[in-house]
Amino acid sequence: xxVGVVSRTDIDAVFxxxxxxIELLEERGVEVLIETETAMAxxxxxxxxxxxxxxxxxxxxxxxxxxxxxxxxxLKVSDTPLLGVNMGRRGFLxxxxxxxxxxxxxxxxxxxxxxxxxLKLRSHCRENEEDFPDALNEVLIASSLPSKMILCRLLIxxxxxxxxxxxxxxxxxxxxxxxxxxxxxxxxxxxxxxxMMLTAVNPYSYFRSIALPVGSKVTVELRKPRADALAIxxxxxxxxxxxxxxxxxxVSKNKTRFIRFKPFYERLRNRxxxxxxx
Numbered sequence: 001x002x003v004g005v006v007s008r009t010d011i012d013a014v015f016x017x018x019x020x021x022i023e024l025l026e027e028r029g030v031e032v033l034i035e036t037e038t039a040m041a042x043x044x045x046x047x048x049x050x051x052x053x054x055x056x057x058x059x060x061x062x063x064x065x066x067x068x069x070x071x072x073x074x075l076k077v078s079d080t081p082l083l084g085v086n087m088g089r090r091g092f093l094x095x096x097x098x099x100x101x102x103x104x105x106x107x108x109x110x111x112x113x114x115x116x117x118x119l120k121l122r123s124h125c126r127e128n129e130e131d132f133p134d135a136l137n138e139v140l141i142a143s144s145l146p147s148k149m150i151l152c153r154l155l156i157x158x159x160x161x162x163x164x165x166x167x168x169x170x171x172x173x174x175x176x177x178x179x180x181x182x183x184x185x186x187x188x189x190x191x192x193x194x195x196m197m198l199t200a201v202n203p204y205s206y207f208r209s210i211a212l213p214v215g216s217k218v219t220v221e222l223r224k225p226r227a228d229a230l231a232i233x234x235x236x237x238x239x240x241x242x243x244x245x246x247x248x249x250x251v252s253k254n255k256t257r258f259i260r261f262k263p264f265y266e267r268l269r270n271r272x273x274x275x276x277x278x
Contacts, residue, residue, distance in 0.1 A: 062087060138176040139170070197212070218250070
């Protein structure tokens with residue numbers, strides 16, 4: 001069995017947990033593939049593998065949702081199962097806390113888990129024929145200036161939905177429906193709901209959000225002649241858009257799979273409680 005290990009690298013407190021994960025895997029006779037950036041941060045002497053070259057039975061990601069998103073975006077085989085260990089603030093995509101690592105590793109190595117298969121989104125700028133990386137959470141179209149709104153026309157399968165001014169337009173997966181989409185007023189989609197959410201951020205309009213079938217193609221046409229914008233994928237990849245650009249968004253053929261021991265509603269309940277406590 002081969003298992004990849006990816007860690008958040010900008011916080012020293014994460015490193016002992018990552019080392020413990022590696023130690024537990026090696027004690028169980030697993031071949032551990034340490035991602036190059038992680039190994040450099042840990043000052044590990046073992047052989048390393050770039051994230052884009054990892055081929056493993058599953059990957060353990062130690063950090064938070066940002067680490068999960070980075071891992072999901074970079075993996076060579078997109079549906080390699082991910083086990084997230086939460087060292088972040090929310091960690092909704094993560095499955096276990098640091099004090100749950102040992103039983104979680106045992107279950108994962110023994111195959112005693114459920115796999116949650118998650119949709120991803122592909123997006124494309126029509127004018128320059130540029131494909132953006134697949135999104136696990138969302139694709140956001142927003143102004144390149146924080147204080148400015150965008151004016152855009154929204155089309156679903158070529159049919160105009162509305163022309164709208166807003167701080168941004170989010171198209172999210174069910175996984176991403178609990179992230180920026182939720183903060184912007186969009187609904188939560190439970191796993192297994194084959195849909196994506198189209199949500200306007202602070203719209204100057206009555207339109208707020210709509211759930212769309214997975215076969216839909218969302219087209220966002222920028223309408224201001226001299227206003228540039230940004231396409232932001234999972235809060236990680238920023239691409240500049242020229243005025244009057246057109247972005248097309250639809251479900252990707254690729255998916256991300258998560259190792260799960262707990263039901264979705266338990267994770268959701270814990271997240272809601274965490275937010276209310278802030």
